[in-house]
Amino acid sequence: MCSAAEVHDAVATAALSTYSSLTANGKPRPRSNRQPEWTVLAAVCVWRAGPHGCDAQCVSLGTGLKALPLSRLPVHGDVLHDSHAEVVARRGFKRWLYTQIERAIGAEGGDADGDVLFVERVDVREWQLKSGFKVGMYISTLPCGDASTYFLSLNIPAGEEAAPGSPVAASPASTEVTATATPGQVHRSLAEAASLGMHTARDPSPGLSPPPVGGGTISTTPLAAVHRGRASYTSFSILRTKPGRADSPPTISHSCSDKLALWSLLGPQGALLSQLGMRRVPLECVVIGGEFAEAERDKIRDECRRAIGGRLETWARSIGLSEDDFDGPDVAFTDRQFEGAREVVAAKQGVAVSEVVGCAESISYIAGLTVEVITNGIRQGGSAKRKAGEPLGPKVRSRLSKLSLYQMHLDIQRRLSHPPSYSEGSTTSFTVPRSSTAPLATLPSEPLTYFAAKHPCSPLSASGETVNLLRQQLSILSPGERYSVLKRLVRLAAPKPTVLPASPSIDTSEGELPSSTLATSTAVANVAARGPFAGWLVSGEKWESFDADGGVVELGIGAAE
Numbered sequence: 001m002c003s004a005a006e007v008h009d010a011v012a013t014a015a016l017s018t019y020s021s022l023t024a025n026g027k028p029r030p031r032s033n034r035q036p037e038w039t040v041l042a043a044v045c046v047w048r049a050g051p052h053g054c055d056a057q058c059v060s061l062g063t064g065l066k067a068l069p070l071s072r073l074p075v076h077g078d079v080l081h082d083s084h085a086e087v088v089a090r091r092g093f094k095r096w097l098y099t100q101i102e103r104a105i106g107a108e109g110g111d112a113d114g115d116v117l118f119v120e121r122v123d124v125r126e127w128q129l130k131s132g133f134k135v136g137m138y139i140s141t142l143p144c145g146d147a148s149t150y151f152l153s154l155n156i157p158a159g160e161e162a163a164p165g166s167p168v169a170a171s172p173a174s175t176e177v178t179a180t181a182t183p184g185q186v187h188r189s190l191a192e193a194a195s196l197g198m199h200t201a202r203d204p205s206p207g208l209s210p211p212p213v214g215g216g217t218i219s220t221t222p223l224a225a226v227h228r229g230r231a232s233y234t235s236f237s238i239l240r241t242k243p244g245r246a247d248s249p250p251t252i253s254h255s256c257s258d259k260l261a262l263w264s265l266l267g268p269q270g271a272l273l274s275q276l277g278m279r280r281v282p283l284e285c286v287v288i289g290g291e292f293a294e295a296e297r298d299k300i301r302d303e304c305r306r307a308i309g310g311r312l313e314t315w316a317r318s319i320g321l322s323e324d325d326f327d328g329p330d331v332a333f334t335d336r337q338f339e340g341a342r343e344v345v346a347a348k349q350g351v352a353v354s355e356v357v358g359c360a361e362s363i364s365y366i367a368g369l370t371v372e373v374i375t376n377g378i379r380q381g382g383s384a385k386r387k388a389g390e391p392l393g394p395k396v397r398s399r400l401s402k403l404s405l406y407q408m409h410l411d412i413q414r415r416l417s418h419p420p421s422y423s424e425g426s427t428t429s430f431t432v433p434r435s436s437t438a439p440l441a442t443l444p445s446e447p448l449t450y451f452a453a454k455h456p457c458s459p460l461s462a463s464g465e466t467v468n469l470l471r472q473q474l475s476i477l478s479p480g481e482r483y484s485v486l487k488r489l490v491r492l493a494a495p496k497p498t499v500l501p502a503s504p505s506i507d508t509s510e511g512e513l514p515s516s517t518l519a520t521s522t523a524v525a526n527v528a529a530r531g532p533f534a535g536w537l538v539s540g541e542k543w544e545s546f547d548a549d550g551g552v553v554e555l556g557i558g559a560a561e
Contacts, residue, residue, distance in 0.1 A: 002054035004330065007047060007136065008287045010056035012334040015043035015138035015287075018058040018365060020339070026063070026363040026373035026380065028340045036349045038342040039063045039359040041140040042085035044093040044268070046118060048132045056136070057367065059096045059118075062088025063340070064362030067242045068377055069249035073543050076391035076550040077402035077450055079377035079384070081539070082253040083362040084242065086139060086260065088374070090268050091400040092366045097273055097281075098408050099368060101127055105415050119278075126277040126479060135268070136285040137329075140338035142300075143288075145240040145255020146307035151292070151300055152230065226254075226535055236303075237311045239535060252537040257307045260286070262533070264309035264329050265316065265490060266483055271454040272409045274483035276416070283309075285330040289338050297333065305331040312490065315532045319489060320474065364400055374398050391550025403550050406450045410548050449553050451544035456484060492531040
């Protein structure tokens with residue numbers, strides 16, 4: 001039996017030692033002008049109690065600080081939207097799970113390779129981590145978004161709200177600058193962000209709590225609007241996009257805090273693996289690096305736990321999820337230093353923290369595979385130029401891109417002896433649990449789109465009757481159905497009023513109304529059926545209607561959301 005402290009140290013050690021073993025390619029280095037670089041490191045580690053303590057292995061590692069703006073999202077699924085370290089590590093973990101299922105299928109056919117298998121088949125159609133194995137995550141700094149909001153608020157003068165682009169000296173996130181425009185005008189990037197339903201004002205939003213004081217954790221009622229980056233970052237428990245320059249084109253990638261909270265609820269295995277029958281993988285702990293004042297350390301840890309899972313616990317209990325079904329991950333700090341951290345690099349180079357710039361490259365390490373370096377969402381050295389209507393070639397696109405993971409998903413699906421739990425345009429039944437002895441069928445002859453594969457269900461009604469029915473049936477659903485239903489419930493918006501969306505260019509809340517519309521609608525008062533993450537920005541069908549070859553399928557062919 002491992003103590004919590006042993007687990008946390010083992011996870012941090014496995015992550016940092018794995019990073020140290022990698023070559024210099026993709027790591028921070030001084031630029032041609034001698035300006036030093038820094039990055040964020042995240043890793044997913046699998047651990048279990050061994051005869052000599054806690055045995056942890058890093059199975060996926062990622063570095064990175066970048067995310068693509070909405071204007072550069074590809075329709076072929078061949079470019080990585082979000083290259084923040086936590087996202088790269090999680091997508092690598094999904095790839096690792098695919099390889100584990102692939103190896104398990106081979107072992108069932110007598111093709112064992114002798115290495116330890118971490119997954120096993122259960123109930124004929126489902127998969128899970130083998131008993132005794134647990135998953136933890138290491139992150140070298142506070143995740144961007146809600147988890148770092150309290151820490152950032154400690155570094156601004158009392159009673160003042162920093163502008164969205166104001167740099168914060170002690171901030172672990174990338175530096176922003178205030179957007180400039182002619183007096184009386186709004187900068188184009190801020191106007192674009194506002195048109196997508198994002199809150200961009202510097203002043204705290206009505207109804208939000210002031211910075212927390214004392215030892216208690218502040219939790220506020222989530223608003224529909226998603227805040228852009230650090231706008232109003234003395235506000236807590238709200239959805240945010242990735243931070244960045246205020247005068248840069250906005251991204252719709254949610255903060256790592258928001259994504260970690262969603263992964264802790266649904267499991268980091270994601271939608272496609274769940275459709276293959278992979279049961280939820282609980283995220284047991286998150287170990288965070290960095291230096292924090294001893295007087296604030298406990299409070300910062302409590303705020304991190306709230307942000308990456310705790311803010312969903314009350315809601316989860318209200319829909320009948322027990323602590324075994326969902327419990328926010330344990331959060332701990334480690335004193336082990338990451339060599340590429342901003343403060344560490346600054347101290348080593350003898351420069352101010354503000355003089356250290358973000359590294360443009362991301363590293364993807366997956367146990368058993370070669371290391372991949374990613375720049376601007378594609379493999380290092382590759383060209384983003386493509387023929388009209390065609391995806392990037394396999395030598396250019398990252399193995400973590402949606403298209404690459406989708407191809408691996410379909411390949412393993414074909415090797416399995418049972419059909420997928422979805423079909424294009426189908427409506428999954430929620431009334432009868434699947435039988436493991438059901439007759440096997442052939443795979444659909446027509447290709448699925450990536451969007452249809454991820455979203456097997458018909459649109460949910462926002463009526464209380466439907467929501468209550470789904471809550472009652474969570475326990476009997478297959479892994480894919482359960483993942484889909486929970487994801488819809490947590491993002492479920494209030495019933496649609498009869499008003500037009502603010503912008504047709506982006507979907508919110510899995511097909512519900514944009515948050516800016518909800519915020520001004522009388523339907524907001526009827527929040528009984530609304531999820532805590534209502535207003536979540538998603539790229540949606542427009543960017544996910546590609547087939548197994550990366551070709552774009554006409555919208556409406558796949559299952560509708």
